Amino acid sequence: MLAFTIRRAFQSLIVLLVVGLVAFSMFNFVGDPVDNMLGQERTGADIERLRTQLGLDQPFPVQYYRFLEGAVQGNFGISYRQGRPVSDVISERIAATLELAMVSAILAIVFGVALGVFTAIRRNGWAANIIMSLSLIGVSLPTFLIGILLIYLFAVELGWLPSFGRGETVDLGWWRTGLLTESGRKAIILPAITLGLYQMTLIMRLVRSEMLEVLRQDYIRFARARGLKDRSVYFRHALKNTLVPVITVTGMQLGSIIAFAIITETVFQWPGVGLLFINAIRFVDIPVMAAYLMLISVMFVSINLVVDLLYFAIDPRLRADRSGSGK
Amino acid sequence: MNNMGEIVLSVRDFGVEIPTRQGILRPVDGLSLDIARGKILGVVGESGAGKSMTGNAVIGLLDPPAHVAGGEIWLNGKRIDNLNRERMRKIRGKEIGMVFQDPLTSLNPLLPIGDQLVETIMEHLPVDKKQAMEKAVAALDEVGIPAAAQRIGSYPHEFSGGMRQRVVIALALCAEPSLVIADEPTTALDVSVQAQIISLLKRMCKERGTAIMLITHDMGVIAETADEVAVMYAGRMVELGPVRDVLTSPTHPYTQGLMASTPLAAKGNKRLNQIEGAMPRLDNLPQGCAFHPRCSIAKDKCKINPAPGMDLNEGRAACWFADGTKQ
Numbered sequence A: 001m002l003a004f005t006i007r008r009a010f011q012s013l014i015v016l017l018v019v020g021l022v023a024f025s026m027f028n029f030v031g032d033p034v035d036n037m038l039g040q041e042r043t044g045a046d047i048e049r050l051r052t053q054l055g056l057d058q059p060f061p062v063q064y065y066r067f068l069e070g071a072v073q074g075n076f077g078i079s080y081r082q083g084r085p086v087s088d089v090i091s092e093r094i095a096a097t098l099e100l101a102m103v104s105a106i107l108a109i110v111f112g113v114a115l116g117v118f119t120a121i122r123r124n125g126w127a128a129n130i131i132m133s134l135s136l137i138g139v140s141l142p143t144f145l146i147g148i149l150l151i152y153l154f155a156v157e158l159g160w161l162p163s164f165g166r167g168e169t170v171d172l173g174w175w176r177t178g179l180l181t182e183s184g185r186k187a188i189i190l191p192a193i194t195l196g197l198y199q200m201t202l203i204m205r206l207v208r209s210e211m212l213e214v215l216r217q218d219y220i221r222f223a224r225a226r227g228l229k230d231r232s233v234y235f236r237h238a239l240k241n242t243l244v245p246v247i248t249v250t251g252m253q254l255g256s257i258i259a260f261a262i263i264t265e266t267v268f269q270w271p272g273v274g275l276l277f278i279n280a281i282r283f284v285d286i287p288v289m290a291a292y293l294m295l296i297s298v299m300f301v302s303i304n305l306v307v308d309l310l311y312f313a314i315d316p317r318l319r320a321d322r323s324g325s326g327k
Numbered sequence B: 001m002n003n004m005g006e007i008v009l010s011v012r013d014f015g016v017e018i019p020t021r022q023g024i025l026r027p028v029d030g031l032s033l034d035i036a037r038g039k040i041l042g043v044v045g046e047s048g049a050g051k052s053m054t055g056n057a058v059i060g061l062l063d064p065p066a067h068v069a070g071g072e073i074w075l076n077g078k079r080i081d082n083l084n085r086e087r088m089r090k091i092r093g094k095e096i097g098m099v100f101q102d103p104l105t106s107l108n109p110l111l112p113i114g115d116q117l118v119e120t121i122m123e124h125l126p127v128d129k130k131q132a133m134e135k136a137v138a139a140l141d142e143v144g145i146p147a148a149a150q151r152i153g154s155y156p157h158e159f160s161g162g163m164r165q166r167v168v169i170a171l172a173l174c175a176e177p178s179l180v181i182a183d184e185p186t187t188a189l190d191v192s193v194q195a196q197i198i199s200l201l202k203r204m205c206k207e208r209g210t211a212i213m214l215i216t217h218d219m220g221v222i223a224e225t226a227d228e229v230a231v232m233y234a235g236r237m238v239e240l241g242p243v244r245d246v247l248t249s250p251t252h253p254y255t256q257g258l259m260a261s262t263p264l265a266a267k268g269n270k271r272l273n274q275i276e277g278a279m280p281r282l283d284n285l286p287q288g289c290a291f292h293p294r295c296s297i298a299k300d301k302c303k304i305n306p307a308p309g310m311d312l313n314e315g316r317a318a319c320w321f322a323d324g325t326k327q
C-alpha cells in the first residue's frame, strides 16, 4: 500500500509538472503583457525596466525553473493587472471559492446519496418516479440557466434570497468566511444549489443504479435470510458496497465543482478565484491565469490521491498486505 | 407420521404463484411435507422443478412478484405463512437458517466475518457485544475454522471456498435455528470439499437436533445424508419416502427414470438412461399429469386427470398407475 501511495504521489507530481509547463508557456505565447501593462504613452526604458522586473529578459529554461521555484513557494509573481503579488490576489479570493465548492459538494453528496438510496429502495413507488423524472432536468439544464432561473424565482419574484455577492464576511485571520453571518449564509444558498445540482443528480443516479445492482447480490439475500433489519441491510451491507464507484465519480465531480465554479461565480458575481480568472483572461493577466491553472490542478490531483486512499479504507481486498491471509 | 418424533416444519397443500402477462404461473403447487427434529429431508428434481422456490417461500424470501398462494406452513406448531414482514424477519436467522449455493458470493466482502456473525447474534439473542463476540468465536470453532479467535477479524476473501462455506454455515446456525434450509450447499465447491461440508451439516444437525431441508441435484449426497427424500417435478411433489426406499425401489415413474440416469443407482453395470424429453415450462404445462408426455406407462387417464394426491400410494407417490408398475 505504501508503494502504491508513493507511486501515485510520483504520478501526481508529473501531472503537476506538465500543467506547470503549459501554464508557464502562456507567458511566451499569449500576447505581450508589457503591452497591456503600460498604456499608450511608454518609453523604451519603461519597457526594459518592466521586462527585467518581471524576469522576461531571461532565457526560457531559466524562466521555467524560476517559475517552478516560485510556484513551490506559492509565489507566482506579480499580477500584470493589479501590480500586486499573485499569491495575495488569490488568497484573498480562494476562501470564497472553496467555501462555495464545499457547501455545494456537501449538498450534492448528502442529497445525492440519500435520494439515490431512497429511489433504489422504493424503485416502483410514485415518489421515486417523480424524483427520477426531475433528476433528468437536473442533468440536462446548463448551469447558467439553473442559476438564472433560481435568481428569477427566489431573488426577483419571491425576494427571499440575494442574487449576487457573498453577503457580510468575517475575517478569521487566515480565512474570510461568509458562513458566520446571516447574510453570508443566505447569499451562499442559490450559488451552492446552482453549482451542486448537476453533481447531486449525477451522484443520485449513480447511487441508485449501484444500489439496485448490489441489492441483487447473494450477500444481501443472505443478510435478509439472517433476519437483519432493513436499515442494516440497506445501509450497512448495501450502501457500503456501492461506495467504491460512487467515491470515484464523486471525487472527479468535486474537482469539476471547483473548476466549473467559474460559471456560477460569474452568474452570481461571487468574489472567488473563478471570477478572478475570467477577469484575468480579459486582461491577459498571465501570472494570475497560470496560478489559477496550477491551483486547480493541485486540487484535482490531491482529490484523486485522497480517492485512491479511500479505496483502501473501504475495500479490504485491495489492501495488499499478506498478513493474516491463507486458508 | 406419528413415529417421526417432534415435527419442526410442516407444509400443507402449499403453493406459490407468479403473476405474469401470459397468466399466473405456479412454480410450486399442492406441496405437503414434514421434517422432524434432527432429520434431514432431501429435495431433488430437475433444474426449474421449484426446489429453491419452495425453500425461499418457507423462509419468507420470495422475490416479488412471486408470492405464497394458498396452503399453510407451520414451524414448531406456529403458523408462519401469514405473518407480517417484521415478525417473519425475526424468525429468519433465529428459527430458520439458510445456506446458499455459492459461498464466494454469500458473504459481504467489505465486512470482517466476525462483524457479520456478531450482528446476526446480537439481532436474535439477548447478549451484549462481548458475549456476542465469544459466541461468534465459538460458532466458528464449531464449524471447524482453525484458530477461530484469530480469524474473527479476517475478511471473506482471506478464506478458501470450503472455509467460506463453513463460515456461511456458522452464520446460518449462530442463533441456533430449529430448521436449516440448505439450497445446493455444495454445488459450487470442489469435490474434495463437498464431503466435508455435508458431514459438517450432518454433524450439526445431529448434535443440535436441527431439522434440515437439503436441496440438491446430487443423489450421492442424498444417499449419504438424507433421512427422507422428496422428489419434485414441475412444481409438484411426485414422490416422498424414506431415503432407502426411494433410492432402491422408486415408485413414481419419474423417480425411476431419475434413478436410472444416476450412476449411483445404476451400479456401474447398467447403462445410464436419460429420461426422454424435457420438463415442461411453467407457462406451458400439459393437461393432466405434468409428467405424462415423458412417461413410459402413461395411459389416457393421465392425459386428462391431474396426478392424484400422494395418499393413493400410501403417501409415497403422486401417480395413477404407480402400483401396477412396481417391480
Ligand SMILES: Nc1ncnc2c1ncn2[C@@H]1O[C@H](COP(=O)(O)OP(=O)(O)OP(=O)(O)O)[C@@H](O)[C@H]1O
Pocket: B018, B020, B025, B027, B045, B046, B047, B048, B049, B050, B051, B052, B053, B054, B065, B066, B282
Ligand atoms: N420471476 C419469474 N417469472 C417467471 N418464472 C419464474 C420466475 N422466477 C422463477 N421462475 C420459474 O420458477 C421455476 C422454479 O424455479 P426454482 O428456482 O425453484 O427451480 P429449482 O428447482 O431451484 O432449479 P435449480 O435446480 O436450477 O436451482 C422455474 O421454472 C423458473 O423458471
Ligand SMILES: [Mg+2]
Pocket: B051, B052, B053, B183
Ligand atoms: Mg435452485
